[in-house]
Amino acid sequence: xxxxxxxxxKTTCTLGLVSALMRKKYQxxxxxxxxxxxxxxxxxxxxxxxxxADLIHFDIEPELHSPIILxxxxxxxxxxxxxxxxxxxxxxxxxxxxxxxxxxxxxxxxGHPGVGSIxxxxxxxxxxLVNAPVIMVVEGGIGSTIDALNMNLALFREEGVHILxxxxxxxxxxxMDRIHHYLSKWLTPHGIPILGIIPYEKSLAYPVxxxxxxxxxxLTTHNPEYLDNKIEDIVAGSLLDTQELKxxxxxxxxxxxRQLEPALDKINMIMKVLRKNKSPLSGxxxxxxxxxxxxxxxxxxxxxxxxxxxxxxxxxxVLQISKIEVKIxxxxxxxxxxxxxxxxxxxxxxxxxxxxxxx
Numbered sequence: 130x131x132x133x134x135x136x137x138x139k140t141t142c143t144l145g146l147v148s149a150l151m152r153k154k155y156q157x158x159x160x161x162x163x164x165x166x167x168x169x170x171x172x173x174x175x176x177x178x179x180x181x182a183d184l185i186h187f188d189i190e191p192e193l194h195s196p197i198i199l200x201x202x203x204x205x206x207x208x209x210x211x212x213x214x215x216x217x218x219x220x221x222x223x224x225x226x227x228x229x230x231x232x233x234x235x236x237x238x239x240g241h242p243g244v245g246s247i248x249x250x251x252x253x254x255x256x257x258l259v260n261a262p263v264i265m266v267v268e269g270g271i272g273s274t275i276d277a278l279n280m281n282l283a284l285f286r287e288e289g290v291h292i293l294x295x296x297x298x299x300x301x302x303x304x305m306d307r308i309h310h311y312l313s314k315w316l317t318p319h320g321i322p323i324l325g326i327i328p329y330e331k332s333l334a335y336p337v338x339x340x341x342x343x344x345x346x347x348l349t350t351h352n353p354e355y356l357d358n359k360i361e362d363i364v365a366g367s368l369l370d371t372q373e374l375k376x377x378x379x380x381x382x383x384x385x386x387r388q389l390e391p392a393l394d395k396i397n398m399i400m401k402v403l404r405k406n407k408s409p410l411s412g413x414x415x416x417x418x419x420x421x422x423x424x425x426x427x428x429x430x431x432x433x434x435x436x437x438x439x440x441x442x443x444x445x446x447v448l449q450i451s452k453i454e455v456k457i458x459x460x461x462x463x464x465x466x467x468x469x470x471x472x473x474x475x476x477x478x479x480x481x482x483x484x485x486x487x488x
Contacts, residue, residue: 130142130143130146130235130236130237130238130263130264130266131238131242131252131253131256131263131264131265131266131281131285132238132240132241132265132266132267133241133242133265133266133267133268133277133278133280133281134240134241134268134277135240135241135454136454136456137266137267137268137298137299138266138268138298138299138327139237139238139266140177140180140237140456140457141298141327141333141457141468141471141472142264142266142296142298142327142468142472142476143181143235143237144180144181144184144457144465144468144469144472145468145469145470145471145472145473145476146235146264146472146476146478146481147159147181147184147185147235148184148469148472148473149469149472149473149476149478150233150478150482151185153478153482155232155233155487156230156231156232156233157185157231157232157233157234157235158185158187158227158228158230158231158233158234158235159178159181159182159185159187159194159234159235159237160193160194160195160196160223160224160227160234160235160236160237161175161177161178161181161194161195161236161237161239162196162197162220162223162224162236162238162250162255162259163197163199163220163238163239163244163245163250163252163255164176164177164178164195164197164198164199164239165198165199165200165239165240165244166200173191173195173198174189174191174194174195174198175195175198176458177237178194178195179459180457180458180459180465181194181237182194183459184465192219192222192223193223193226193227194223196216196219196220196222196223197216197219197220197245197248197250199245199248203248204247204248207247207248208247211248214248216248216249216250217249217250217258220250220255220258220259221258221259224236224258224259232487233485233487234259234261236255236256236259236261238252238255238256239252240252241281242281242284242285243284251284252284253284253285253287253288253290254288256285256288256290257288257289257290261290262290262291262292262293262484262485263285263290263291263292263293264293264294264295264296264324264481265278265281265282265292265294265295265296266295266296266298267281267295267296267297267298268297268298268299269297269298269299269300269301269304269305269308269326269329270308271307271308271311271312274297274308274312275312275315278295278315278316282319282321292321293324293481293484293485294321294322294323294324294480294481294484295312295316295321295322295323295324296323296324296325296326296327296476297309297312297323297325297326297327298327299327299328299329299330300326300327300328300329301328301329302328302329305326305328308326309323309326322480324476324477324480324481325472325475325476325477326475327471327472327475327476328471328475330467330471332359332361332463332464332467333455333457333464333467333468334455335359335360335361335379335455335464336359336360336450336453336455337356337357337358337359337360337460337461338355338356338357338358338360338381338411338412338435338437339356339357339460340453340455341360341381341412341414341437341450341453342356342437344449344450344452344453345414345437345439345441345445345446345449345450346439346440346441347414347437347438347439348437348438348439349435349436349437350415350436350437350438351426351429351430351434351435351436352429352430352433352434352435352436353435354435355412355433355434355435356435357460357461358379358411358412358435359379359411359461359463360379360380360381360411360412361378361379361380361411362379362380362381363380363381363383363447363450363451364380364381364382364383365382365383365384365443365447366382366383366384366385366388366389366391366392366443367384367385367388367443369382369392369395369396378409378411379409379411380409380410380411381410381411381412381413381414381450382396382410382412382413382414383413383414383416383443383446383447383450384413384414384415384416384443385415385416385417385442385443386415386416386417386418386419386420386421387417387419388443389413389415389421389422389425390421390422390424390425393424393425393428396408396409396410397428407432408428408432408434410432410434411434411435412434412435412436412437413429413434413435413436413437414436414437414438414439414446414450415436415437415438415439416438416439416441416442416443416445416446417442417443
C-alpha cells in the first residue's frame with residue numbers, strides 16, 4: 130500500500146482492505162517495513178503497527194511487523210557506516226516469515242514512494258524486494274491527481290513493480306462521477322484500473338483532546354480520562370454567541386481565564402433555551418494567568434470536560450490547533466470503524482482479490 134504523499138489516507142485504506150479480507154476469512158499479515166515514528170511500549174515499533182495489532186489481534190514482534198525504524202539520526206548513521214546495517218535482510222526475513230503463516234501479507238509504505246531512498250529502501254525498492262504488487266492511494270482531483278500519479282508511479286516503473294490499481298481518496302461527493310470519468314481516461318491506456326473512489330469524510334479529520342494537548346504543549350488539569358473526546362468545532366471565548374453553538378456538538382472552547390466564566394454562563398443559558406442537559410463542550414483550552422472561578426470548575430467537573438492549560442495566548446492556541454494533521458490511531462476507534470465502512474462501501478474488494486489471484 131503506497132500513497133502519493135503523507136496524509137492522503139494510506140492507513141485509512143489499508144485498515145479497510147485488511148478488515149475486508151479478514152471478513153472473507155483470509156489470514157492476513159501486516160508489516161510496516163520502514164517506519165519513521167515509533168511508540169516506546171517496551172518495544173520499538175512504528176505507531177501504525179500498534180494500530181493494526183489491535184485490529185488483527187497479533188502479538189507484536191518488531192523484527193516481523195516493524196523491521197526498520199528510521200528515527201532521529203538513523204540516516205546520518207547509515208551514510209557514515211552503511212556496512213553496519215542489514216536493512217535488506219531484515220525486510221526479507223520479515224516477509225518470508227509472515228508469508229509462511231498467512232494467506233496474504235499487506236506491506237504498508239511510508240510517506241511518498243521515495244521515502245527511505247536515503248538508506249536504499251524507498252517504498253518502490255521495498256515493493257520490488259518483497260515481490261509485492263502496489264495499490265496507490267491518491268487524493269481526489271483531476272489535473273493535480275494525474276500529475277501526482279505520473280510522478281510517483283515513475284519510481285515503481287523504474288523498479289519494474291506491478292501496479293495493481295489506484296484508490297482515489299477524499300473526493301467531494303458531488304464530483305465523484307466526474308473524477309472517475311477523467312481519471313479512467315488517463316489510467317486505462319496505462320493498464321491501471323481504479324479500484325475505488327472514496328468520498329471525503331469530515332469526521333476522519335476531527336482531532337481528539339489528547340492531540341490538541343500535544344499540539345499546544347498543554348498541561349491537563351481536569352478530567353484527563355476524557356482526553357479521547359473528539360472535537361468537531363472550535364470557538365473562542367471572546368467571540369462566543371448563541372448562534373455558534375446551536376448547530377454543533379463536541380465543541381472545543383479556547384478562552385483566557387477571565388473569559389471562562391462568562392463563556393460558560395452563555396453556554397449554560399443556551400443549554401436551558403434548547404432544553405439540553407448535556408454540555409456541547411468536549412474540551413476546554415485555558416490560556417493566560419490566574420485561577421478559574423469555583424463555579425467554572427464545578428461546571429467542568431459536573432460535565433466531565435477535560436481542561437488543558439497552555440502558555441500560549443488564545444490566538445496562538447487556535448493557530449497551533451488549526452495546523453494539526455489528524456491521523457487515525459488506536460485512540461480514535463470511531464475513525465477506525467468509519468474507515469473500514471468507507472473502504473467496504475467504495476472499494477472493489479473482489480476485484481483486488483481477483484487481481485491478487487487469491488482463492
